Amino acid sequence: MLEIRGLVVMRDRARVLTEVDLDVGEASIVALLGRNGAGKSTLVQTVAGLLRPAAGSVFFRGQRIDRLPATARASLGIGVVLEGRQLFPELSVEDNLRLGAFGALAHSKGWAPLLGTMRAELKERLEYVYGLFPRLRELARRRAGLLSGGEQQMVALGRALVLRPSLLVVDELSLGLAPKVAYSLAEHLKLLAAQGVAVLLSEQNVGLALNLAQHVYVLNGGRVEFSGPPESLVATSDVVRSYLGVAGRGQS
Amino acid sequence: MARVHRALGLAFWLLVLACLVQVPAFLRPYQLDHGTLAAVYALAAIGLTLLTGYAGQLSLGQGAFVALGAYGYGLLSTKADLPVGAAIVLALLLTVVAAYVVGWPLLRLRGPYLAMGTLATAIIVYGLLVNLQPLTGGAIGLLRIPPLEIGGHEFRQADLFRAAWALVLVALLLTRNLVHSRLGLALRALGADEVGAEGVGVPASSYRLHVFALSAALAGMAGVLYALHWRYLSPDTFGAQLSVFLVLVVAVGGLRNVTGAVVGTIAVHLLTVWLQDLGTQSWLPARMPVVLSTTVYGGLIALVMKFMPDGLLPALGHYLGKLAHGLAGLLPRPAEGAATPSPPPRV
Amino acid sequence: MSVLLQALVSGLAIGAVFAAVGLGFVLIYRVTNVINFAQGALVVLGGMFTAKLAASLAAPVAATAALLASAFAGALVGWFSLVGWAGHELAVVMVTLGLAVASEGIFIWLWGDIPVTYPPVGSTALDFFGAKVLPQQLLVIGVIAAVFAVLHLFFRFSYLGKALTAAALNPTAARVCGIDTTVMGVMAFAVSSLLSGLAGLLLVPLVPFTPHVHVSLAINGFAAAVVGRLTDPLRAILGGLLLGELEAIVASYWDPNYQEVMALALLVALLLAQSARWSWRWRRHGTGA
Numbered sequence: 041m042l043e044i045r046g047l048v049v050m051r052d053r054a055r056v057l058t059e060v061d062l063d064v065g066e067a068s069i070v071a072l073l074g075r076n077g078a079g080k081s082t083l084v085q086t087v088a089g090l091l092r093p094a095a096g097s098v099f100f101r102g103q104r105i106d107r108l109p110a111t112a113r114a115s116l117g118i119g120v121v122l123e124g125r126q127l128f129p130e131l132s133v134e135d136n137l138r139l140g141a142f143g144a145l146a147h148s149k150g151w152a153p154l155l156g157t158m159r160a161e162l163k164e165r166l167e168y169v170y171g172l173f174p175r176l177r178e179l180a181r182r183r184a185g186l187l188s189g190g191e192q193q194m195v196a197l198g199r200a201l202v203l204r205p206s207l208l209v210v211d212e213l214s215l216g217l218a219p220k221v222a223y224s225l226a227e228h229l230k231l232l233a234a235q236g237v238a239v240l241l242s243e244q245n246v247g248l249a250l251n252l253a254q255h256v257y258v259l260n261g262g263r264v265e266f267s268g269p270p271e272s273l274v275a276t277s278d279v280v281r282s283y284l285g286v287a288g289r290g291q292s
Numbered sequence: 293m294a295r296v297h298r299a300l301g302l303a304f305w306l307l308v309l310a311c312l313v314q315v316p317a318f319l320r321p322y323q324l325d326h327g328t329l330a331a332v333y334a335l336a337a338i339g340l341t342l343l344t345g346y347a348g349q350l351s352l353g354q355g356a357f358v359a360l361g362a363y364g365y366g367l368l369s370t371k372a373d374l375p376v377g378a379a380i381v382l383a384l385l386l387t388v389v390a391a392y393v394v395g396w397p398l399l400r401l402r403g404p405y406l407a408m409g410t411l412a413t414a415i416i417v418y419g420l421l422v423n424l425q426p427l428t429g430g431a432i433g434l435l436r437i438p439p440l441e442i443g444g445h446e447f448r449q450a451d452l453f454r455a456a457w458a459l460v461l462v463a464l465l466l467t468r469n470l471v472h473s474r475l476g477l478a479l480r481a482l483g484a485d486e487v488g489a490e491g492v493g494v495p496a497s498s499y500r501l502h503v504f505a506l507s508a509a510l511a512g513m514a515g516v517l518y519a520l521h522w523r524y525l526s527p528d529t530f531g532a533q534l535s536v537f538l539v540l541v542v543a544v545g546g547l548r549n550v551t552g553a554v555v556g557t558i559a560v561h562l563l564t565v566w567l568q569d570l571g572t573q574s575w576l577p578a579r580m581p582v583v584l585s586t587t588v589y590g591g592l593i594a595l596v597m598k599f600m601p602d603g604l605l606p607a608l609g610h611y612l613g614k615l616a617h618g619l620a621g622l623l624p625r626p627a628e629g630a631a632t633p634s635p636p637p638r639v
Numbered sequence: 640m641s642v643l644l645q646a647l648v649s650g651l652a653i654g655a656v657f658a659a660v661g662l663g664f665v666l667i668y669r670v671t672n673v674i675n676f677a678q679g680a681l682v683v684l685g686g687m688f689t690a691k692l693a694a695s696l697a698a699p700v701a702a703t704a705a706l707l708a709s710a711f712a713g714a715l716v717g718w719f720s721l722v723g724w725a726g727h728e729l730a731v732v733m734v735t736l737g738l739a740v741a742s743e744g745i746f747i748w749l750w751g752d753i754p755v756t757y758p759p760v761g762s763t764a765l766d767f768f769g770a771k772v773l774p775q776q777l778l779v780i781g782v783i784a785a786v787f788a789v790l791h792l793f794f795r796f797s798y799l800g801k802a803l804t805a806a807a808l809n810p811t812a813a814r815v816c817g818i819d820t821t822v823m824g825v826m827a828f829a830v831s832s833l834l835s836g837l838a839g840l841l842l843v844p845l846v847p848f849t850p851h852v853h854v855s856l857a858i859n860g861f862a863a864a865v866v867g868r869l870t871d872p873l874r875a876i877l878g879g880l881l882l883g884e885l886e887a888i889v890a891s892y893w894d895p896n897y898q899e900v901m902a903l904a905l906l907v908a909l910l911l912a913q914s915a916r917w918s919w920r921w922r923r924h925g926t927g928a
Contacts, residue, residue: 143817
């Protein structure tokens, strides 16, 4: 689904990512681990289209997308959950969700319908999200800025899912959330993968990530230091110890 | 190598000085007029470059301080009957004081707010000049302003031309020294990132105010020169248009390039004169001069700030440099041991 | 008493225009973080274009043409200012300033330097408790108020309106939703310009325009926007109305010549008052990827 080859990303003339290769397949969850500053967010933002690589390529379903702006990627079926939720605080939960489909609808239906008549289509998509997150149906009319962290993260996820993405990119799912809440949201990601969605998750919470993912990449200093299934990561104790700062086995 | 550069630099400046002394003999009166006007603008532009280019404070009110200097000298020498020398000094002093008084509240503003605030100030000054008729002569203007006299020698056209440009050169040298000094570094830090500058100990608010006053002083001096040359003042010369013109000049010459400001002034002034000549051709409608100059000014500002935000002249210099580099590559290589020409000294 | 009433009504009319311009500033600023110095020029466009066309066409036709022209011109200004941009915000401000100055020249070339106008609606003044009220003044107030209501509904309830708000609230998040912030920005320019053009064509029968009045209109509109802290539409509208009333009162009871000076002094005072509350930080105006 997603293929990254030889990615180099610069920020203010400093290399943040060097020669990164990464794959995310259908119906699977891939986790991106690494210390702060290792380049995880940069990688996610590049996939989202918020940053342009200096070199290398990003392929989505065989199509090269690294030159496409972020706004075009939504209509291709890439849903993005940004670090720190990044909702539209003054709008209601339902409005936040509905806006998630803007790009997809604008692309497929042209501009005219946007001036008011996409109700049926939007309703269908909203029902899908409410099905996944029943709590959001209750909160539909609330201002998004007034919700708790966990609820906001739900909205952010829901907003990305409204466009029925084939690739879901999540930056720091668990940031600022209570462990229970984070794990509950993680379960939803498992569900989505089972439905066929490809998930790329950048995570600080190593245990959560290892539990969830079928494949793990570890970034250090902008390079991929490890690529493989979670079990072999846990077994390779020196990688775990020095790059992730946790003791070898039994940490979850 | 450095010595060669310095020698060339010195030679360049001596050449400029020589021109200054000799040139007026070759120019006709109206050309001398335009030349002096260009010097007046250049002086004000140098001040604005310091304020807007280096210290990053966008001011759309530089024209107001030119007006203060001009009217200050005019009023002090006619209505107050002060001797010329005293009037000049006092006018400058008044301009600087006004800058501190107006700047102290205004400079709390940032960015576009400062731009609007200074623009408002410029228009207020213009409005006052027009409305305070008994004092300023209103729209009709201030007449019969005494010229400069030193030791019995009255400074006429050619003398004022030389004096004006000498002042420009002095201002240029002084500001270049300022910019390259530690103080200048603090100013540039201020312009780049004010919070950061404060963090390393630059007292931002007071520096901003001092630069504002310095810029106003230069503008005031320009105004005095204007009054000494033309000896007649009317508010229309000092409207918002003057402030916009000065901003254009700074944009064209390069925001952080004092010499560029001077060159930019000459360039834009020549352009203005050419446009005016063009506009008065008999086959064009009567209002063409205004149309041409306004549209070209505005268009230039928009284009330069969009495509060449570091200034038109630096960008041109950059491209010319590239062109020269490219051409040099095409030339056959000089024989071993032959001296390769050194680039012209950075002025 | 009737003098005061008359001043209040004319103040309300001019205040509605200031409010419209101020709202335009707020709209553009919210979506793009740009302060559009050319806002006043678009009011002039609406007014002078209609005035010139009304000599040969029926007024409503001329007005419609002027509105289309304003929206189009505004979109052009927006496009030029926003697209392909990676510069300092100081420079963007200057770009709109340059366009405003250039527009003055273009308008002088197109329509001349003499004040132009076209006949107002209704030929006789109405009597309102002893004050003379012109039907045109009522038209200005009424139409602009109606447009404000429509805009409010648009932003509150329509999908596109919410997308524009979203682009204003969180541009990054908007982009990943597929909301093109540049297109939204140009749209904001177009809507503001439409509003300004409308204000212009409504005002010009009362106050003939020359191409030079764009400065005064922009400054007054900006003052209204500053009351709204550049982001609050309702406060900006109130600010505009208040400013209009204050100027009318100064003109009636004091010296009309000082009307402009007073407005400017007020603007400066407002700017200073607001700056005490929050400070402006320069931002890189980048379009990113």
